[in-house]
Amino acid sequence: MATRCNDRELLNDWHIVADRAALAGDTPFPTRLLGVDLAIDCRDLRKLEVVRTDTGATLKRAERYGFVWTCLDTPWRDIIYIPEANEADRHLVSGGSIAVKVSGLRAVENFLDMGHFPFIHAGWLGEEPHTEVAPYKVEITDKGEVLATECKFYQPVASPTAKHGFVVDYIYKVIRPYTVALYKSNPIQKERLDVITLFVQPVDEENCIAHPYLCYLKEGMEAATVRSFMQLIFGQDKPILENQVPKRLPLDPRAETPIRADAVSVYYRRWLRDRAVTYGAIPAQS
């Protein structure tokens, strides 16, 4: 049923396949990555194994940031490095892995979009009539990442502890085709940034699992509160994502009409095309 992936960019990269804390000892945990069925065998707690169900082959695996990672082939590069994960004064927690019936590329693109805040996250990340997305900058960094800076948006409740609305500064960074990070000014230590990295597991072309990894400053904030806020927001996005048609992300520039507020999406789609990423996408007609 699920189509197989032929994109080297994805096959030769690491992907999250489980929240480590969710794995119980007794039965293997079934999941799927890029259309390949996997079983995560954790009966021996010291030696967790990721096994392909079709061939029985044991795959490379790693544990980082509280998640289990695997690679279907030989990894070309290491798991992404999150410098903030080394800072002792931050909560470093999963926001809760949630399965979504849409291409993971759509989930990444939604994460990059500010235009929907006043409508989908009304009363939290935006509210009418503050609907304008002010112009922001987008560039491709020397590390080959999509970087959007100078993003500003008026938010009534920007964080779990916000007491009043204010204009929030955002930075977005697409790090890998299915990995995107958001940096947001901390309401107390304004010179420092809270970081949410959204690792998206491409289950198949039209299904994904969002694994949000939260690096929030602890000051004035409980880990459970951060997690609860993340789920409140993501729970609002989920039905919108699951109703997107088509479920895969069209890469043809003529397929869906962007406006200026979508500049980062335009870069993202072009960046995917340049990297020959087609899994979860509707490739552009050449």
Added chain:
Amino acid sequence: MITLYDYELSGNCYKLRLLMSFLGIDHKTVPIDFYPGREHKSEWFLKLNPLGQLPVINDDGLILRDAQAILVYLASKYDPSGTWYPRDSPAQLGEISQWLTFADGITATSSAARLHDALFYDFDVDAARAGAHRLFRILDEHLWFGEQQGRNWICSSSHPTIADIACFPYLILSEEGGIPRQDYPAIRRWCDRVKRIKGFTVMSGVFPAGPAKAAA
């Protein structure tokens, strides 16, 4: 003051937030890390509710569990109009109880499918979906015949009751469990009416009614 032990994505907790919003009941919320933290199975929470389930309320020392039971309690105590749970009408109380049990059936099927699809619960999702469709068909017919008789709500009252609240969340969230509502037009119209009750509030995954008038 009432304390609600709450989880945002729980439709059962949402039932209580809805009623308290309709009645304007002031309350305080304690967020429980249901997922992925499984705080509802923690030692401290099991002392509050040995079943390890949400929601639970504490009203001035009275600790109650079970969404339907709490709806009965809150409406009996805090609704001066007596319309959400009409204590003086034996027939309506019977009807309400019947549909509160039906609502538990919706939880056992539609909510189970949603937990399976989104949060990896190991349930038989085909059985859950089939069970939900069976209940939706029954409710849709009931509502359709009601509409023919000029009845807008689940029970034979001119005002919505706690039965409407109890049935609403896992109906409106059903698509998250792969259960579409295309085939249930009377349910869809009724959902729209619920959303237009004064004081209606949303939860994540539920959107307010559009600005247009209610469908006829």
